[in-house]
Amino acid sequence: MSEASPTSSESQSANRPRVNDVTISVATSNGTGSQSANLILMRSIFNMGIPVGAKNMFPSNIQGLPTWFTVRASAAGWSGRRRLIDLCVAMNEESVVDDIAQLPPGATLVLHKSLEKYAQRTDLVVHVVPFDDLVSGLVKEPKLSKLVVNMIYVGVVAHLFAIDMKEVERAIQRQFSKKASAAKINLDAATVGHVWAEANLPQSATHRLERMSATDGKIIIEGNQATALGLVFGGMTVLGWYPITPSSSVAEVTIDYLSKYRKDPETGKPTYAVIQAEDELASMAIVVGAGWAGARAATATSGPGISLMGELVGLAYFAEIPAVIVDVQRMGPSTGLPTRVSQGDIFSAYHLSHGDGKHPLLLPGNVRECFEFAAESLDLAERLQTVIFVMLDLDLGMNLWSSDPFEPIAKPIDRGKVLDEAQLAKVGSFARYKDVDGDGIPYRTIPGNPHPLAAYFTRGTGHTEAATYSEKAQDWKGNLDRLTRKFDTARTLMPRPVLKAATPGQVAEIGVIAFGSSDPAVEESRAELASQGMAIDYLRLRALPIDREVREFIEAHRVVYVVEQNRDAQLASILKAELPERATALRSVLLYSGLPADAQSVTEDIVRQESKEGRA
Amino acid sequence: MSHEAAAPPAAPKPTKAPALNRLSLDLKAYKGANSTLCSGCGHDSITNAIIKSFFEYGVEPHRVAKLSGIGCSSKTTAYFLSRSHGFNSVHGRMAAVATGSNMANHTLLNIGVSGDGDTASIGLGHFLHMVRRNPQLVYLVENNGCYGLTKGQFSATADKGSLQKGGAVNRMDPIDICALAIEMGCGFVARSFSGDAKQLNQLLKAAIAHKGTALIDVVSPCVTFNNHEGSTKSYPYARAHEELIHEVGFVPFFEEISVDYDAGTTQVVELHDHSKVVLKKLERDYDPTNRRQALELLSHAQENQLFLTGLVYLDPSMPSMAEQLDLGSEPLATLPAEKLRPSPTALAEIMETFK
Numbered sequence: 001m002s003e004a005s006p007t008s009s010e011s012q013s014a015n016r017p018r019v020n021d022v023t024i025s026v027a028t029s030n031g032t033g034s035q036s037a038n039l040i041l042m043r044s045i046f047n048m049g050i051p052v053g054a055k056n057m058f059p060s061n062i063q064g065l066p067t068w069f070t071v072r073a074s075a076a077g078w079s080g081r082r083r084l085i086d087l088c089v090a091m092n093e094e095s096v097v098d099d100i101a102q103l104p105p106g107a108t109l110v111l112h113k114s115l116e117k118y119a120q121r122t123d124l125v126v127h128v129v130p131f132d133d134l135v136s137g138l139v140k141e142p143k144l145s146k147l148v149v150n151m152i153y154v155g156v157v158a159h160l161f162a163i164d165m166k167e168v169e170r171a172i173q174r175q176f177s178k179k180a181s182a183a184k185i186n187l188d189a190a191t192v193g194h195v196w197a198e199a200n201l202p203q204s205a206t207h208r209l210e211r212m213s214a215t216d217g218k219i220i221i222e223g224n225q226a227t228a229l230g231l232v233f234g235g236m237t238v239l240g241w242y243p244i245t246p247s248s249s250v251a252e253v254t255i256d257y258l259s260k261y262r263k264d265p266e267t268g269k270p271t272y273a274v275i276q277a278e279d280e281l282a283s284m285a286i287v288v289g290a291g292w293a294g295a296r297a298a299t300a301t302s303g304p305g306i307s308l309m310g311e312l313v314g315l316a317y318f319a320e321i322p323a324v325i326v327d328v329q330r331m332g333p334s335t336g337l338p339t340r341v342s343q344g345d346i347f348s349a350y351h352l353s354h355g356d357g358k359h360p361l362l363l364p365g366n367v368r369e370c371f372e373f374a375a376e377s378l379d380l381a382e383r384l385q386t387v388i389f390v391m392l393d394l395d396l397g398m399n400l401w402s403s404d405p406f407e408p409i410a411k412p413i414d415r416g417k418v419l420d421e422a423q424l425a426k427v428g429s430f431a432r433y434k435d436v437d438g439d440g441i442p443y444r445t446i447p448g449n450p451h452p453l454a455a456y457f458t459r460g461t462g463h464t465e466a467a468t469y470s471e472k473a474q475d476w477k478g479n480l481d482r483l484t485r486k487f488d489t490a491r492t493l494m495p496r497p498v499l500k501a502a503t504p505g506q507v508a509e510i511g512v513i514a515f516g517s518s519d520p521a522v523e524e525s526r527a528e529l530a531s532q533g534m535a536i537d538y539l540r541l542r543a544l545p546i547d548r549e550v551r552e553f554i555e556a557h558r559v560v561y562v563v564e565q566n567r568d569a570q571l572a573s574i575l576k577a578e579l580p581e582r583a584t585a586l587r588s589v590l591l592y593s594g595l596p597a598d599a600q601s602v603t604e605d606i607v608r609q610e611s612k613e614g615r616a
Numbered sequence: 617m618s619h620e621a622a623a624p625p626a627a628p629k630p631t632k633a634p635a636l637n638r639l640s641l642d643l644k645a646y647k648g649a650n651s652t653l654c655s656g657c658g659h660d661s662i663t664n665a666i667i668k669s670f671f672e673y674g675v676e677p678h679r680v681a682k683l684s685g686i687g688c689s690s691k692t693t694a695y696f697l698s699r700s701h702g703f704n705s706v707h708g709r710m711a712a713v714a715t716g717s718n719m720a721n722h723t724l725l726n727i728g729v730s731g732d733g734d735t736a737s738i739g740l741g742h743f744l745h746m747v748r749r750n751p752q753l754v755y756l757v758e759n760n761g762c763y764g765l766t767k768g769q770f771s772a773t774a775d776k777g778s779l780q781k782g783g784a785v786n787r788m789d790p791i792d793i794c795a796l797a798i799e800m801g802c803g804f805v806a807r808s809f810s811g812d813a814k815q816l817n818q819l820l821k822a823a824i825a826h827k828g829t830a831l832i833d834v835v836s837p838c839v840t841f842n843n844h845e846g847s848t849k850s851y852p853y854a855r856a857h858e859e860l861i862h863e864v865g866f867v868p869f870f871e872e873i874s875v876d877y878d879a880g881t882t883q884v885v886e887l888h889d890h891s892k893v894v895l896k897k898l899e900r901d902y903d904p905t906n907r908r909q910a911l912e913l914l915s916h917a918q919e920n921q922l923f924l925t926g927l928v929y930l931d932p933s934m935p936s937m938a939e940q941l942d943l944g945s946e947p948l949a950t951l952p953a954e955k956l957r958p959s960p961t962a963l964a965e966i967m968e969t970f971k
Contacts, residue, residue, distance in 0.1 A: 237720070262958065448947070451678075
């Protein structure tokens with residue numbers, strides 16, 4: 001991603017169309033089959049070698065409510081959400097008034113003919129398309145027409161921006177590779193749209209897509225799929241889960257790949273076990289029971305599930321049982337926007353459960369890290385004998401992202417400090433909760449170990465080093481202090497943050513810290529701010545607890561903006577607790593609309609806060 | 617005793633060697649820490665029955681995983697089999713914790729100890745779903761009809777009309793754990809009494825031999841909070857009302873049956889490991905392999921407030937969770953790392969599908 005690339009239309013000539021820099025929004029209603037048409041539109045652009053990202057903004061509903069799919073093609077590689085839409089395909093009467101109202105002047109509107117009466121704005125380029133007439137020439141069956149009509153707009157958009165119809169065809173063949181008849185009818189529909197548009201509409205005067213080679217060898221994948229692969233390749237052996245949006249596909253895709261790639265080559269038996277539990281309490285109890293008995297166990301959930309898992313997470317913390325929780329974050333409880341993005345579980349996950357307790361969090365910022373961190377989480381859980389959270393969010397987890405293919409994991413699987421029979425015989429003594437190595441991490445044995453010293457009794461909080469029952473003050477406090485030492489060891493084992501200086505080798509006045517799906521928006525915002533003369537260093541946080549680098553970064557800058565997608569400044573409050581002496585230097589940029597993070601909002605907020613200081 | 621002191625010194629008695637089981641272990645090898653429960657607690661009798669049964673069956677202690685939730689009953693896993701790993705987990709969640717443990721290592725023998733609060737109230741959902749999955753687990757409910765550790769509140773198994781220590785009357789019908797387990801497809805359902813050591817011993821050994829979930833609901837009086845007049849879970853009440861459905865006998869696989877049983881008075885059911893349950897008829901004609909009859913018996917007992925004990929239902933053929941998961945002979949917990957990570961070629965193949 002080049003930071004020197006032009007990012008605003010001003011730098012381009014007003015007469016010539018902008019090349020490979022367009023944002024398309026398709027407004028339909030849920031359950032009409034628009035998803036495959038939208039994926040084909042996205043992939044057609046990808047096939048032309050143009051970097052492209054997609055965001056599906058869908059309702060908590062199976063059929064009927066409005067849904068939007070945005071496709072952003074960006075030669076510069078910006079993959080965050082863009083607030084301003086260049087072209088809107090309006091197919092849904094329920095949302096059409098708002099869809100039209102929010103378009104910037106000069107934008108193009110492709111409008112279903114039945115919605116023509118809504119086209120009152122004179123500052124838009126409006127193309128009314130007789131979708132119903134066009135589809136009736138193709139299919140008669142109403143249910144099928146409803147599905148196929150979406151492919152017609154793909155043909156129309158292809159014409160407007162000069163998308164190569166050969167690439168549309170390739171994308172259709174790929175989408176319907178197992179169903180030749182479906183491929184044919186969809187291709188026919190796209191062609192009908194394209195032919196009609198060629199005959200009736202001029203090509204876009206403002207935007208154009210041209211072949212490049214930036215996507216050669218790349219993959220397109222969702223964060224949840226990448227996470228699932230991470231669990232499969234990370235050697236997870238037990239999965240206990242309960243369906244919840246937006247995390248369900250983590251478990252579902254994991255199950256798919258487990259069944260294909262995780263059979264013992266000698267016996268043909270599975271090297272894993274999966275249970276869909278009765279609730280999240282049970283999924284976590286399964287993970288804790290399995291981790292205790294020696295499995296590499298994981299679950300995937302979202303905020304409401306995290307709340308339910310709290311008590312068991314507290315037990316796992318004190319009993320020191322390895323466990324992995326993938327949290328695909330969404331908005332709040334109950335009907336609290338389960339299909340909208342948020343990073344609102346940072347604080348609750350970090351401190352989950354009753355009594356004292358802090359848990360390491362992995363914060364992948366792209367699909368590749370979803371894969372790597374999911375695998376790594378299983379090693380960290382066993383190494384640290386504790387609960388590790390892998391914190392995704394809906395944007396990262398459920399939207400499609402372009403990436404280099406994932407590399408095989410080089411590091412061998414780490415089972416941590418486990419004493420088997422022979423090792424125990426050699427050591428000659430065993431106390432389950434004794435800090436032998438000074439790093440706060442004790443040794444453990446796995447049930448079934450026949451050595452006479454191996455067995456111990458696991459209970460929650462009140463225990464001695466030898467795992468016997470105790471309510472003595474010194475035992476209790478000593479154990480808590482050792483757990484603090486263990487947490488300090490965790491600081492050194494977590495993935496390092498990624499540092500990007502505005503000017504290499506120099507320290508700018510302003511720093512920004514962000515994580516997860518905010519990354520593309522923050523990168524784009526930095527480029528915008530740089531063009532306005534504001535240099536900003538960037539630390540992308542990839543894990544909690546923080547270590548030296550984060551501390552030094554915050555100490556080195558006059559002010560550090562912490563960008564996060566929640567209202568309560570959750571990460572900022574954790575950082576302030578770590579560095580109370582720098583609390584006033586930490587400012588928040590908070591995004592909590594439920595929409596994926598966008599660069600413009602970040603830029604505006606930083607500019608606003610800097611101008612208050614008279615610095616911008 | 618002064619006359620004994622005056623007696624001539626007796627010749628030293630030959631010390632009797634402790635009895636050994638088929639693994640050459642003595643009973644002591646199956647004991648645990650000292651109990652911290654109230655003196656006379658029914659749970660301690662059950663602990664002794666567990667120690668005796670595991671000893672007699674000759675279970676290797678390190679092959680056992682002990683699991684429990686929270687409550688007086690759940691503490692007892694520390695009081696037996698100190699050479700086995702134990703896990704005193706979370707209130708009401710032991711059924712799910714045991715499910716996970718069984719997934720990780722299905723070659724261990726699990727024993728779970730729960731109470732009526734743990735199983736019939738906070739953990740009822742998990743209990744039922746565990747039964748549906750049928751992991752191997754000897755699941756004991758030490759049922760005293762009250763919450764002992766929080767000082768005597770009614771539990772969901774308290775009988776209608778029974779009295780709390782302070783005189784409060786229980787107005788609700790009890791939950792019958794055994795009936796629910798049969799409804800959910802449990803293949804081994806028994807009811808017993810902590811004061812009936814002989815029956816409990818036979819039932820426990822049969823439960824050890826069962827390949828899936830074996831539920832034993834044991835009425836176990838709480839001497840401190842629920843042993844008064846008006847309680848239907850007290851020692852006097854249970855002693856006066858216990859009625860045996862049949863006489864339960866157990867012949868482990870490693871012993872030959874030397875007697876021919878009269879088919880008219882005795883029913884023999886073979887378990888998965890070729891051990892045999894021998895049921896001798898008493899007053900009633902009862903076939904515990906008949907699911908409908910079992911449910912009818914429990915319903916009849918509930919309606920008439922009868923305390924019937926014995927093996928209520930037995931179906932040794934139910935596939936266990938490990939069988940349903942198609943697990944191999946090596947537990948997942950100890951599979952070598954190289955079997956847990958697909959090859960780089962597999963990853964490359966998957967990556968192609970995303971291009």
